[in-house]
Amino acid sequence: MRIFLVLLLFSAAPAQAFLFGGASDKRAGAGLEKMRAAFAARDCSSVLELSPAFLEEKPPAAMREEAYGYMGSCYESAGAADKAISLYKVALGLYPENILFTSRLALIYNQAGFPENAVPLFLKVLSIKSDDTDANLGLARAYAALGFLSRAKEFYSRAVILQDFRDQAVLREYALCMLRKRDWPEALFITGAGAKAAPLSSFWPQVEARVRAGQGDYHKALPAIEGAILLEPSRRLRLERALYLLMGGLPRRAIEAADAELAVDGKDALASVVKGMALYSLGKRTEAVPYFTAARSGGPFTAKIAGSFLDGSQKAAEDACKK
Helix, strand or coil, X not given: CXXXXXXXXXXXXXXXXXXXXXXXHHHHHHHHHHHHHHHHCCCHHHHHHHHHHHHHCCCCHHHHHHHHHHHHHHHHHCCCHHHHHHHHHHHHHHCCCCHHHHHHHHHHHHHCXXXXXXXXXXXXHHHHCCCCHHHHHHHHHHHHHHCCHHHHHHHHHHHHHHCXXXXXXXXXXXXXXXXXXXXXXXXXXXXXXXXXXXXCCCHHHHHHHHHHHHCCCHHHHHHXXXXXXXHCCCHHXXXXXXXXXXXXXXXXXXXXXXXXXXXXXXXXXXXXXXXXXXHHHCCCHHHHHHHHHHHCCCCHHHHHHHHHHHXXXXXXXXXXXXX
């Protein structure tokens, strides 16, 4: 797709149109024609091999602008992000209004983990073309990475509208961002749109369950997570259901759910911590200790909760679960 975008944006006149002036311009025009053909054939190695001789001819600005587009895209395809960044910076200095260079540089910065560098570039693209889907989405991702979730919401919203809510991957990103923001109404709205487009995906009822849990309504979270389990009968979802049973005031049912997973894997840290918390809530603190001890060997989440209970900080552990 990127190749055709570049070809569209750099649909300069044929190289013959540049064949005016001296022999150097003619050689540059011939070199650009070869680069254009190689790029159209997805032969990036040839594009980059041809570029030094082309640039040595000191080609006219329009020729150089087109060639930079091919070269930058080929550096990206080769995984040479540093070279692509350097080239796009040079290109932007020469052609500041070229939104392809601006957009590509911003996308690379996002992917490389420098969203603070990407933000002003995406804003520049959108000041020229406000309905650019990639720029809206890129800016949403940059703001989300920086923790500016309200700003991320604005641009995710624009992106999904421009996509007519068709891209499931972007809808998922948006929903997770809204969960992180604790924007329950927006998360539910996106969940409805996502579920309508992909009714057999377990992701959407799981998001709904997390929204209900975030609102403290575990009784509504339960049927939602059970709907997800029907679509994907996984251990991960079953243990999430066990947590909702526990937080919803049903510790005995939570123990049953945890026991079912421990019967399959007696070292399951999350099942252990759920059972330990359920026993603790029933006043069976001594019985809970072995399960918390076992859970400490799990990941950071279970280790933190188990450690909190073992250290006597029940409220801190329960708060961690709610998050």
